[in-house]
Amino acid sequence: MxxxxxxxxxxxxxxxxxxxxxxxxxxxxxxxxxxxxxxxxxxxxxxxxxxxxxxxxxxxxxxxxxxxxxxxxxxxxxxxxxxxxxxxxxxxxxxxxxxxxxxxxxxxxxxxxxxxxxxxxxxxxEPFLRLRKFLVDQTLWDDAQEQAWVEECGKRVDAEINAYLETPVQPVETMFDYLYADMPADLRAQRDAAIALEGRA
Ligand SMILES: Cc1ncc(C[n+]2csc(CCOP(=O)(O)OP(=O)(O)O)c2C)c(N)n1
Ligand SMILES: [Mg+2]
CATH class of the missing domain: 3.40.50.970 (Thiamin diphosphate (ThDP)-binding fold, Pyr/PP domains)
Incomplete structure (x- = not known):
């Protein structure tokens, strides 16, 4: 697809x-x-x-x-x-x-x-408003269910955002590390230069 x-x-x-x-x-x-x-x-x-x-x-x-x-x-x-x-x-x-x-x-x-x-x-x-109207007409959905669901979604989004914010920053060399089995010389030089910029050479 x-x-x-x-x-x-x-x-x-x-x-x-x-x-x-x-x-x-x-x-x-x-x-x-x-x-x-x-x-x-x-x-x-x-x-x-x-x-x-x-x-x-x-x-x-x-x-x-x-x-x-x-x-x-x-x-x-x-x-x-x-x-x-x-x-x-x-x-x-x-x-x-x-x-x-x-x-x-x-x-x-x-x-x-x-x-x-x-x-x-x-x-x-608008498709979501339309779907909501359809589900409400079919008595498959109501305001109370929606409110509970919106709260639940908010909590899940907050949890994912917090997990992301708490993820440690990756060292700069990781952007080079997983591309090649044998890294080309020019990329190896750039990798070294990036590490040196951070004073970690
Ligand atoms: C080959 C190429 N030409 C031009 C662009 C610039 N460009 C980015 S989005 C866009 C329009 C895309 O329109 P559409 O496919 O209708 O997507 P929509 O924005 O509606 O999701 C263009 C021309 C590009 N990204 N790639
Ligand atoms: Mg378009």
Whole structure:
């Protein structure tokens, strides 16, 4: 299974992967998370293809487009594609339709290139709120369970963060030590220099 974004599906290696998977009947499940944006480039400007799923068609792969904000649909699509792969029927491309609700990174300001209305409309389909509503409607979930669960998650996150913070800093040479059975001379020199910088030569 491999995942990429809508922007990732515009790259040449995406097409090469589709071609190889079709040519060799590989058990590949290629997931394209179409969140509408590749940084500031909208989906429409990225390709002439009507859908991203259909990019698999030319390579002989099975193609599927699903509502990526619907957990049940996502599970079903993944079940079908992995079953095909495991039974030797070949690869699939699944396009998950969703939306990037936030900026691309903390260095991005998406207000420069997309409207507030578009983002507001997308929040209406936010997948966790939608799943929660479904579970509450089915009487499988309620506020008390949620509160207890959020507390439990908070405790587990705190425990992991504390374990990380208490992890001793590794000596500088460890970044060289596990790459090569026989370390090249230039890296050995850099390793020595890094140790010397700490006055441990
Ligand atoms: C080969 C290459 N070209 C350009 C970039 C710069 N870059 C980083 S993220 C990105 C956009 C990716 O968009 P998408 O695949 O839709 O992913 P998303 O940000 O939506 O998760 C680009 C162009 C890169 N990392 N690698
Ligand atoms: Mg994207």
């Amino acid at each position: 491999a995942c990429c974004g809508d922007g990732g599906s515009s790259k040449t290696d995406f097409y090469a992967a589709v071609n190889s998977a079709g040519a060799y009947t590989l058990p590949l499940v290629l997931c394209v998370i179409n969140n509408g944006w590749a940084i500031s480039v909208p989906r429409k400007a990225q390709t002439g293809a009507q859908t991203l799923a259909q990019k698999g068609l030319a390579g002989g792969l099975h193609c599927l487009q699903v509502d990526g904000n619907d957990l049940v649909a996502v599970l079903e699509a993944m079940r079908r594609a992995t079953a095909r792969a495991r039974s030797g029927e070949g690869g699939s491309v699944i396009e998950f339709l969703t939306y990037r609700l936030h900026d691309h990174t903390t260095a991005d300001d998406a207000r420069r290139y997309r409207s507030e209305e578009e983002v507001k409309a997308a929040w209406e389909k």
